[in-house]
Ligand code: KG4
């Protein structure tokens with residue numbers, strides 16, 4: 123295949139995003155434009171994402187973001203080789219806004235449409251950023267996802283583990299909300315945890331010691347709530363100790379589950395000389411967890427790769443890129459393709 127240039131659209135949650143990405147003949151990726159508009163301010167008063175507010179904000183801002191991205195790239199729609207949009211999983215109202223817009227552009231300009239799985243976008247990002255070869259192990263931890271995947275090939279993903287209840291970022295956000303730290307909570311919990319005593323509260327480590335690589339965080343959330351109630355009105359010291367104890371429990375859970383996933387990866391790919399662990403998602407911004415992951419990768423003979431934070435949180439460049447990888451294989455979707463709130467990889 124020759125060089126492919128795609129417009130990508132992402133509207134599955136609370137980021138409205140448009141990007142233009144080029145896949146060169148040799149498989150190298152290049153980002154020509156990458157615009158993201160966060161709706162954090164609109165949702166912050168509610169302590170979480172409100173689907174109806176999100177869908178309306180996507181409608182209001184998407185056209186402008188697409189025009190901006192095309193201008194940044196210096197291209198007209200006619201110069202594109204395809205249009206990619208997230209078709210799921212996510213909030214259905216937002217997905218409909220992005221996918222319908224992509225269909226309209228594809229129809230009017232007679233371009234192939236790529237209906238992309240959002241998780242596939244995350245999974246293929248290290249190929250855009252550093253041309254990583256298959257297979258690799260991916261830990262995706264954000265407000266919406268908690269997944270351990272073996273990325274075997276484009277369209278070929280083996281899920282080793284997922285959460286059976288809350289996502290990890292959600293657990294950070296709920297802990298923050300309980301302590302009145304605002305939304306999103308991850309950065310605030312991390313800041314307080316750095317000054318706290320991780321041994322003061324003996325929080326549970328759900329799923330550790332069990333087979334497999336699934337996660338569970340709702341029991342931890344309940345334990346945090348009980349601890350907060352037990353101390354009455356947590357002062358700064360109590361809050362810091364709760365955050366530190368919570369983060370230590372999270373670290374232990376990740377270490378245990380990742381250990382199993384690394385063993386499963388090695389068993390499936392015994393000949394991979396230097397396997398790579400890719401860590402992506404908003405929670406990967408956490409310095410304490412990053413340090414733990416670095417140690418663990420080193421001890422287990424895995425190279426560690428973390429895409430730049432801007433590209434491992436939600437964005438449209440990863441959607442355009444996933445579309446480009448599929449288009450390069452001759453794939454495209456019909457204009458009748460539907461958005462899907464649930465869509466496991
Ligand atoms: O990937 P992301 O920006 O959006 C999606 O959820 O898709 O991830 C946001 C999540 C939020 O739950 C936020 O609290 C969490 O990532 N997060 C963190 C940190 N920064 C963001 N969690 C822990 N420590 C952080 N420093």
Ligand code: ZN
Nearest residue numbers: 264266435436
């Ligand atoms: Zn995401």
